Amino acid sequence: MHTSYTCTHTMKKHHTAVIDVGRHFSNQSSYKKHLCNCTGPYQCDQCGKSFAHSYIYKRHLRVHTGEKPYQCEHCKRAFSCLNNYKRHLRVHTGEKPFQCDQCEESFTWLSTYKDHQRVHTGEKPYQCDQCGNSFTRLSSYKDHQRVHTGEKPYQCDQCEKAFSRLSHYKRHQLNHTGVKPHGCEKCEKSFFSLRDYKRHQRVHTGEKPYQCEQCGNSFSLLSSYKDHQRVHTGEKPYCCEQCGKSFRFLSDYKKHLRVHTGEKPYRCEQCGNSFSCPSHYKRHLRIHTGEKPYHCEQCGKSFRFVNVYKKHLRVHTGEKPYSCEECGKSFSCPNYYKTHLRIHTGEKPYPCEQCGKSFRVLSECKKHLRVHTGEKPYWCSRCKRLFAWPSSLKLHRCVDVDESSD
Numbered sequence: 001m002h003t004s005y006t007c008t009h010t011m012k013k014h015h016t017a018v019i020d021v022g023r024h025f026s027n028q029s030s031y032k033k034h035l036c037n038c039t040g041p042y043q044c045d046q047c048g049k050s051f052a053h054s055y056i057y058k059r060h061l062r063v064h065t066g067e068k069p070y071q072c073e074h075c076k077r078a079f080s081c082l083n084n085y086k087r088h089l090r091v092h093t094g095e096k097p098f099q100c101d102q103c104e105e106s107f108t109w110l111s112t113y114k115d116h117q118r119v120h121t122g123e124k125p126y127q128c129d130q131c132g133n134s135f136t137r138l139s140s141y142k143d144h145q146r147v148h149t150g151e152k153p154y155q156c157d158q159c160e161k162a163f164s165r166l167s168h169y170k171r172h173q174l175n176h177t178g179v180k181p182h183g184c185e186k187c188e189k190s191f192f193s194l195r196d197y198k199r200h201q202r203v204h205t206g207e208k209p210y211q212c213e214q215c216g217n218s219f220s221l222l223s224s225y226k227d228h229q230r231v232h233t234g235e236k237p238y239c240c241e242q243c244g245k246s247f248r249f250l251s252d253y254k255k256h257l258r259v260h261t262g263e264k265p266y267r268c269e270q271c272g273n274s275f276s277c278p279s280h281y282k283r284h285l286r287i288h289t290g291e292k293p294y295h296c297e298q299c300g301k302s303f304r305f306v307n308v309y310k311k312h313l314r315v316h317t318g319e320k321p322y323s324c325e326e327c328g329k330s331f332s333c334p335n336y337y338k339t340h341l342r343i344h345t346g347e348k349p350y351p352c353e354q355c356g357k358s359f360r361v362l363s364e365c366k367k368h369l370r371v372h373t374g375e376k377p378y379w380c381s382r383c384k385r386l387f388a389w390p391s392s393l394k395l396h397r398c399v400d401v402d403e404s405s406d
Contacts, residue, residue: 103209119222167193 042057043050046064051057059081062068068078070085074092079085087109090096096106098113102120107113115137118124124134126141130148135141143165146152152162154169158176163169171192174180180190182197186204191197199221202208208218210225214232219225227249230236236246238253242260247253255277258264264274266281270288275281283305286292292302294309298316303309311333314320320330322337326344331337339361342348348358350365354372359365367389370376376386378393387393 105209 041050042052042054044057044060044064049060051060062080066080068080070079070082071077072079072085072088072092077088079088090108096108098107098110099105100107100113100116100120105116107116118136124136126135126138127133128135128141128144128148133144135144146164152164154163154166155161156163156169156172156176161172163172174192180192182191182194184190184197184200184204189200191200202220208220210219210222211217212219212225212228212232217228219228230248236248238247238250240246240253240256240260245256247256258276264276266275266278268274268281268284268288273284275284286304292304294303294306296302296309296312296316301312303312314332320332322331322334324330324337324340324344326341329340331340342360348360350360350362351358352365352368352372354369357368359368370388376388378387378390379385380387380393380396385396387396
């Protein structure tokens with residue numbers, strides 16, 4: 001049976017309050033050694049702290065004097081503590097002594113290594129009292145607290161923009177300098193942050209360290225892995241306040257908000273058309289560039305849009321996936337299928353504004369309008385006579401041929 005020894009001198013900080021806590025020791029020698037640190041012979045005149053050893057006491061004095069005797073030869077940064085100096089040298093040497101047994105990723109700092117372990121264990125020891133969100137790292141927890149307090153302690157001197165996170169502030173500073181210090185040796189792409197650079201490396205290595213236990217899919221990004229988990233859990237954490245619709249992914253949620261705001265941030269410089277979605281904008285650009293990236297291997301025809309390309313493939317395969325339940329007729333194109341259904345439902349959604357007559361198909365409505373407008377877009381190349389409908393032009397040509405033969 002072990003005897004517990006408790007120190008009554010130790011103080012521990014917890015949030016904003018300082019409380020007395022008893023520190024426990026499993027044996028008497030550890031307890032006595034610790035007690036010397038609390039009541040040791042070397043006492044600081046400025047803050048009252050006591051130390052058992054003179055070298056620890058002298059090191060502590062540098063907190064008050066500001067002395068930093070250990071200077072880095074590479075970057076001239078100085079340190080008050082030898083251990084901190086040695087740890088700093090790893091930045092220049094690239095040494096990463098802490099390796100993860102599960103994914104073999106290596107780390108420069110012990111604290112970062114311990115944080116990383118929680119990726120595998122799923123442990124999130126830091127929980128927010130206000131919203132219940134949990135975090136693997138203390139720094140992430142502290143950053144999150146500013147979401148509730150609104151605090152933005154990091155302010156840019158050049159544009160006065162403020163940030164809640166130091167990493168965001170530092171990344172923003174590079175926007176002013178234009179410096180991208182992390183360059184990829186394989187594709188010459190450069191990055192503002194080391195994290196983005198490391199993530200980019202997986203494009204070349206093909207590494208996908210985050211694997212889903214339920215379906216086996218692997219992901220190169222932790223964020224993509226977390227997004228994927230919602231496919232299995234059914235979680236849709238992004239809810240629209242205006243219509244109540246929920247979304248699994250933040251990108252889909254932001255895209256949806258533009259339905260309500262009418263925002264179209266992606267503008268074509270060539271024709272002025274604007275788009276709410278980047279994918280629609282990129283698709284539109286092909287109209288100007290003439291790019292047709294979808295190529296049919298059977299007939300060599302190319303297509304600008306993937307949906308048109310897929311529709312075309314059915315010409316070769318004969319596939320008709322849209323089947324009418326009423327009469328059994330099948331269609332290769334959803335538009336043809338929907339138009340066909342109107343035969344059974346009797347729906348005629350295209351009314352003529354001038355006479356009220358309705359039509360099942362939009363093209364029929366447009367043709368009918370020529371009765372009112374007098375438009376005759378079809379003309380005979382021989383006699384220059386005009387016609388409102390292609391059928392009338394064909395009939396005219398047949399009559400013309402018959403008369404010529406007579």
